[in-house]
Amino acid sequence: MSEEDNEPAFEARVMAFGNVNFSSMAENSFNEAQKIIADYNAGELIDPEPKLRHALNMLLNVFWVAKDLRVPISKQMHSIGAALHEDYGCALEFEDGFYFTKCPNMLLHRDFGFSMRGFEKYKCSICDMDPVDCDHRSGRKYSGVECKEFAERCNICNDEISSCSHCLGETYDDVEAVKLAYVTEIVTFDVVKEPECPIARVTKIPFSKQHIANSISEDPNFGLFEYGRTIINCDHCVRCSEYNPAANDEPWSNR
Structure with missing residues (x-):
């Protein structure tokens, strides 16, 4: 071929x-x-x-x-x-x-769709750093947070930047820090109906x-x-x- x-x-x-x-x-x-x-x-x-x-x-x-x-x-x-x-x-x-x-x-x-299982690590939703190293604490809300894009994700709402209503570079208040999981090593990856x-x-x-x-x-x-x-x-x-x-x-x- x-x-x-x-x-x-x-x-x-x-x-x-x-x-x-x-x-x-x-x-x-x-x-x-x-x-x-x-x-x-x-x-x-x-x-x-x-x-x-x-x-x-x-x-x-x-x-x-x-x-x-x-x-x-x-x-x-x-x-x-x-x-x-x-x-x-x-x-x-x-x-x-x-x-x-x-x-x-x-x-x-x-x-x-797709079902994936693997080994996870964590990052801060606001600054994209390891929660151990950043200044934010999961569950707390912060003011004056600048809207940034991390891997197509909005750091204000955690939705895809292309579909959310926040504007890059603008600052927002009452932004909750969330500990986000991401996969570092895939163990299983399956194609599934739902x-x-x-x-x-x-x-x-x-x-x-x-x-x-x-x-x-x-x-x-x-x-x-x-x-x-x-x-x-x-x-x-x-x-x-x-x-x-x-x-x-x-x-x-x-x-």
Whole structure:
């Protein structure tokens, strides 16, 4: 098999920082997304595209946590995706020699997750240092804390910096120091249907060169295609309207 035919590796989140209340996270994400959608429907969004894409990320949190709501949430997500496709297009990104997507509407169809066990060490949520060496004490609240990013994590709320409301460089009060665990040596790593950490999922889907070639082979402009330079738009939400819970059941059945 040539290098061009190799399947590129996907990326995934395998753990969450701190003591995350996933039910609260899902509720807050849902409310934030619904506010954006309501404002969009009322014509009150000045710059709709980034806000609607943010709403999709929020709804993906809900999708993973609220299992009983996955189908209706997915319908809403695909409806947003169809509107984004019509108004702005949904171009695949390109990095390290491969086209890829981080679109929530694609990620939700990879409905498996990851379970990891290993040896842990700890760090302070505020300064990212070993709690033994830093000036903060777990459980105490501190004022005048500058918002910083550590490994894509916000040190104010411990959520991903891309999805929280805090601003880098600004200072905040009543910030609680939390002792965060991180894995230094993996003992077991399993692919599971429903992981203990519900957001331990695929976060980036790359496409092999062969997949791209097959996908555009019948396009009348195929001869003008330049790999890595030509923009490829995804039309998933035009062809798909919702999540099918049974689509990937076979690997998890006992038959």
